[in-house]
Amino acid sequence: ELALVLAHEVSHLILGHVSEANTLETMLRTLEIVLLSLDPTDGLVSLAIMGLLTTSRSALTAAHSRDNETQADTLGIKLAAMACYDTRRASQVFYKMHVHQHVGNEGHGDQPRPSLLGGFLDTHPPSHERYQDLLQMASSSNDDNNDDPKKRGGGGENYEKYKDTTCASVGTKLRGILQGGGATTASTTSPSSSTTTTTTSTAATLTPLSTEVEKEQAS
Secondary structure, eight states, rough: OOOHHHHHHHHHHHHHHHHHHHHHHHHHHHHHHHHHHHHHHTTHHHHHHHHHHHHHHHHHHHHHHHHHHHHHHHHHHHHHHHTTHHHHHHHHHHHHHHHHHTTTTTTTTTTTOOOGGGGTTOSSOOOOHHHHHHHHHSSSOOOOOSSSTTTTSSOOOSSGGTTTTTHHHHHHHHHHHHTTTEEEEEEOTTTTTSEEEEEOOOOGOOHHHHHHHHHHHHH
């Protein structure tokens, strides 16, 4: 679950969503100032439409934010799968978010609580909807002829899909390190002499740091 959350946040950086959001916010605020400055009634019309302009700007930025969240979910689950995580289980984090957000939602049961203005001002899609979409993308089915883009070419984003590629590469490197296949040679020079000592270390025979400190003090 943590891996999927981290992959989601990294996806925002990869896709440049922070810069896009700042640019959109600046453009909308600039347009709002221009419209208010054209008021020929010394502010009377501005007072009347200021609330409308603010609500419109909030709705536009919220819609853009929801789209960004969907894109980050799509790329994030792919990154998590390529890192060999079980994305079907990881998707449960969004169901937990849904449950947490709707604790005490009497009368609605497992259904999402009605959003303000039908969700137009929500910056994130409903957690339950995201959970269902991610679960679908993580499923093993992958029908290229399906009309739903989430089921066409996007399904199967789980570690099984990458077990012979990225997961195999990661697994091979890890086994090599654990078996001592990743031995490295390093040269160190004692500060009290000009003698250079060559040492070989592996992950399987790492010397504790405290032992190395004791040896250095003894010399």
